[in-house]
Amino acid sequence: EVQLVQSGAEVKKPGESLKISCKGSGYSFTNYWIAWVRQMPGKGLEWMGIIYPGDSDTRYSPSFQGQVTISADKSISTAYLQWSSLKASDTAIYYCARLISPSDIRYFDPWGQGTLVTVSS
Amino acid sequence: IVLTQSPGTLSLSPGERATLSCRASQSVSSSYVAWYQQKPGQAPRLLIYGASNRATGISDRFSGSGSATDFTLTISRLEPEDFAVYYCHQYGSPYTFGQGTKLEIK
Numbered sequence: 741e742v743q744l745v746q747s748g749a750e751v752k753k754p755g756e757s758l759k760i761s762c763k764g765s766g767y768s769f770t771n772y773w774i775a776w777v778r779q780m781p782g783k784g785l786e787w788m789g790i791i792y793p794g795d796s797d798t799r800y801s802p803s804f805q806g807q808v809t810i811s812a813d814k815s816i817s818t819a820y821l822q823w824s825s826l827k828a829s830d831t832a833i834y835y836c837a838r839l840i841s842p843s844d845i846r847y848f849d850p851w852g853q854g855t856l857v858t859v860s861s
Numbered sequence: 862i863v864l865t866q867s868p869g870t871l872s873l874s875p876g877e878r879a880t881l882s883c884r885a886s887q888s889v890s891s892s893y894v895a896w897y898q899q900k901p902g903q904a905p906r907l908l909i910y911g912a913s914n915r916a917t918g919i920s921d922r923f924s925g926s927g928s929a930t931d932f933t934l935t936i937s938r939l940e941p942e943d944f945a946v947y948y949c950h951q952y953g954s955p956y957t958f959g960q961g962t963k964l965e966i967k
Contacts, residue, residue: 775956777905785897785905785948787956801955835904846952847895847910854904 742766744774744836744852751858752826759822760855762836769817770794773839775848776810776821780832790839791819826859833857862886864949866959872967879936881962883949888929893952896925896934899961900945908947909934941966 747761762774775790789800793812800810812819819836834855837848863886873879883894891912897905907916909925912932922937936943944966949959 777958784961785899785950785958787958790956799954837905840910844890844892845911845914846893847907847916848897848905848950849907849910849916851904851906 742838742850744838744850746834746836746852746855749856749858751860753861754828754859755825756859757822757824758826758857759820760834760857762819762821762852764817764819764838767838770814773841774812774819775837775839776808776819777835777837777848777851778804778832779835779854785835788821788834793817793819826857828859828861830857831859862889862951862953862957864951864957864959866947866949866962868962869960870963870965872965873939874967875939875941877939879934879939879943879964881934881936881947881949881964883927883932883934883959885930885932885951889932889951889953891928891932894925894927894932895950895952897948897950898943898945899948905948936964939964 745763770793773792776788778786788804789810791798791810793814809822836852865884867882894912896909899905913925924935946961946963948961
């Protein structure tokens with residue numbers, strides 16, 4: 741079974757750093773892009789960026805460029821999303837998702853279960 | 862590319878037909894349009910990809926259609942488990958989601 745399993749909920753203070761993870765299993769991790777998606781409380785989905793674990797090629801949404809860092813360790817089939825200095829406005833659920841791209845088709849499947857990040861003083 | 866979904870909230874009864882719209886600010890390849898369902902406390906789930914292809918395990922009550930700037934998700938006969946939030950998504954650069962349509966029980 742193809743799965744993405746994310747790290748657990750985090751509670752942090754403004755200014756702290758954080759790295760959350762997304763571990764893939766049941767497929768060849770290096771051959772599929774992994775995306776990160778933010779969902780702020782009661783709001784919709786926002787694409788943050790995407791990484792190809794095979795060579796660590798990374799693309800960011802203009803809205804998130806410079807705000808977060810996406811990385812991957814292919815040796816342990818894990819992608820990461822990190823912040824160097826959290827803000828209260830980073831409070832959200834963060835999802836990872838695998839990009840499927842046969843020929844000209846694109847879609848995200850599956851999705852991780854989500855990681856709730858709460859930033860509060 | 863901005864995706865605008867309508868209506869924001871749709872109130873219907875089980876057994877009725879639901880029609881959800883997704884309009885793009887510029888033409889999008891239909892190959893790059895997908896629909897997701899999200900229930901409270903759950904991650905999004907893929908329903909439709911390539912504008913009209915049902916994902917594995919998705920009921921045939923769900924269908925997608927459209928091209929260029931106008932895309933539609935139709936649920937033919939609503940079941941209680943269908944009441945959720947639905948998002949359209951396009952895979953141009955950058956990827957964008959619609960703001961969602963909440964399908965609620967009337």
